Amino acid sequence: MTEPGVIRCDQFLSHPPARVWQALTDPELHAKWWAAGDVRPVVGHRFTLDMGNWGQQPCEVLAVEPEKLLSYRFATGTLDNTITFRLEPEGTGTRLFFEQAGLDLDSPLGRTAFEGMSRGWPGLLRRIESVLAA
Numbered sequence: 001m002t003e004p005g006v007i008r009c010d011q012f013l014s015h016p017p018a019r020v021w022q023a024l025t026d027p028e029l030h031a032k033w034w035a036a037g038d039v040r041p042v043v044g045h046r047f048t049l050d051m052g053n054w055g056q057q058p059c060e061v062l063a064v065e066p067e068k069l070l071s072y073r074f075a076t077g078t079l080d081n082t083i084t085f086r087l088e089p090e091g092t093g094t095r096l097f098f099e100q101a102g103l104d105l106d107s108p109l110g111r112t113a114f115e116g117m118s119r120g121w122p123g124l125l126r127r128i129e130s131v132l133a134a
Contacts, residue, residue, distance in 0.1 A: 004081075005103035005114040011125035014093040015132045017067040023128045024070050024085050032134075033127040041070055049074075079103060079113055098125060 013020050023029045025041045037049035041064045048056045054075075062082065063071040071084040081102035088095045098121055104110035 002105040004101065005105045005110065007100040007103075007114065007118050007121055008098065009122050009125065010095055010097045011122070011128070012090060012093055012095055013129050013132065015129075016092070017087045017089055017094045019132055020087055020094045020096055020128065021067045021070075023132055029131055033131045034124055039072075041066065074100070075113075079110060081113075096125060096128070 021041075023033060025039060027036070027038055027040075030037065030039050035049040035051055037059070038047040039045075039049070039059070039061075040047065041061065043061050043064055045061045047059050047061075049059060051057050057075040057079075058077065060073045060076065061070070062073055063069060063084075067087060069084070069086050071082060074081055074083045081100055084099045084101070086097040086099075088097070100117060100121070103114045105114060
């Protein structure tokens with residue numbers, strides 16, 4: 001069995017952690033940079049993200065530290081992995097650290113998601129900057 005796939009990347013955003021936190025937890029802003037869904041920073045909150053061709057993906061919030069950490073189970077029942085955002089102040093902005101962990105690289109779906117999102121996440125994180133600047 002192959003070790004589960006992990007995607008890690010980070011992005012500097014020229015906004016304070018409170019503002020970046022909004023992009024991660026406000027459904028209207030979240031839909032502008034990634035996917036529509038009723039994301040809320042409440043442990044145990046269940047929501048779905050509309051992933052277009054990938055369909056509606058069920059999620060559940062696992063951990064919340066306001067303006068510091070948001071972690072949720074993503075694509076329960078299919079990909080069964082965890083997405084974590086960690087925010088650290090950096091100068092007048094924020095360094096946003098991202099991790100998507102637990103992708104099953106032995107399954108075709110898990111391998112496809114890992115390969116696609118390894119390339120996709122850096123661009124998605126950069127989109128937050130333009131959403132917050134608007």
